[in-house]
Amino acid sequence: MRLNVFLLILLAGAVAVNYGIRRDPSQPNDEWLPEMVHAVSYESFSRNPNFRDGKTLQTPPPGTIARGFSPFPYQANTDDALRAGLELKNPFRAQDAHAVERGALVFTTFCAICHGAGGKGDGSVTLRGYPPPTSLLADKAVHLLDGQVFHIITYGQKNMPGYASQVSREDRWKAVLHVRTLQQTVSSAIGTRNQETKLP
Numbered sequence: 001m002r003l004n005v006f007l008l009i010l011l012a013g014a015v016a017v018n019y020g021i022r023r024d025p026s027q028p029n030d031e032w033l034p035e036m037v038h039a040v041s042y043e044s045f046s047r048n049p050n051f052r053d054g055k056t057l058q059t060p061p062p063g064t065i066a067r068g069f070s071p072f073p074y075q076a077n078t079d080d081a082l083r084a085g086l087e088l089k090n091p092f093r094a095q096d097a098h099a100v101e102r103g104a105l106v107f108t109t110f111c112a113i114c115h116g117a118g119g120k121g122d123g124s125v126t127l128r129g130y131p132p133p134t135s136l137l138a139d140k141a142v143h144l145l146d147g148q149v150f151h152i153i154t155y156g157q158k159n160m161p162g163y164a165s166q167v168s169r170e171d172r173w174k175a176v177l178h179v180r181t182l183q184q185t186v187s188s189a190i191g192t193r194n195q196e197t198k199l200p
């Protein structure tokens, strides 16, 4: 009991002292190491006498590409799909076992639902009324160039939506590898046509 009274008095004392020495909350605190508070460099939005317009944050020169961003200079149309076919090469090779395995996983996850596990256009949604895609083993698909297939996965084609937002660029190329693996069972012409393609 006595201890509690003592602690209570101590607390009251501490509150009183704190009240007595409190600072004006509208004023900034003391700065002990001002060089750490105020940067020596110009801050993004501070004035800057070194530039003609007096701003620190300068507009990037035209054509600047953000770090880590790789542009894809093709529009969503068949002409650009064809151009992508002529200009782009799959950065992954069929000999790359990891890429092939990943491509198969991507296909099972994102494509098989419509195209079917074997690419024949008999995925589960087609059994419920979704217009079935033509077979990826058909001549037309076999003769698409790798870059065209990549363009189709990126932007979609007619009833097929684009997958750029769900499937990363690398994974889209790996899915192209898997499409080629599926097609290998029906054609040996695939590889040769892509090797003929020259980069601009």
Ligand code: HEC
Pocket: 106, 107, 110, 111, 112, 113, 114, 115, 131, 132, 133, 134, 135, 136, 140, 141, 144, 149, 152, 153, 157, 158, 159, 160, 161, 163, 167, 175, 176, 179
């Ligand atoms: C929502 C269903 C659906 C999904 C999911 C889907 N596709 Fe398609 N895909 C289609 C349809 C439908 C077509 C036919 C479009 C047309 O009429 O030109 C097509 C066309 C294609 C073609 C062109 C075939 C040709 O002969 O022109 C390729 C290649 C292709 N898809 C690959 C893929 C890959 C790879 C994936 C997974 C990343 C995928 N698709 C996911 C529905 C889908």
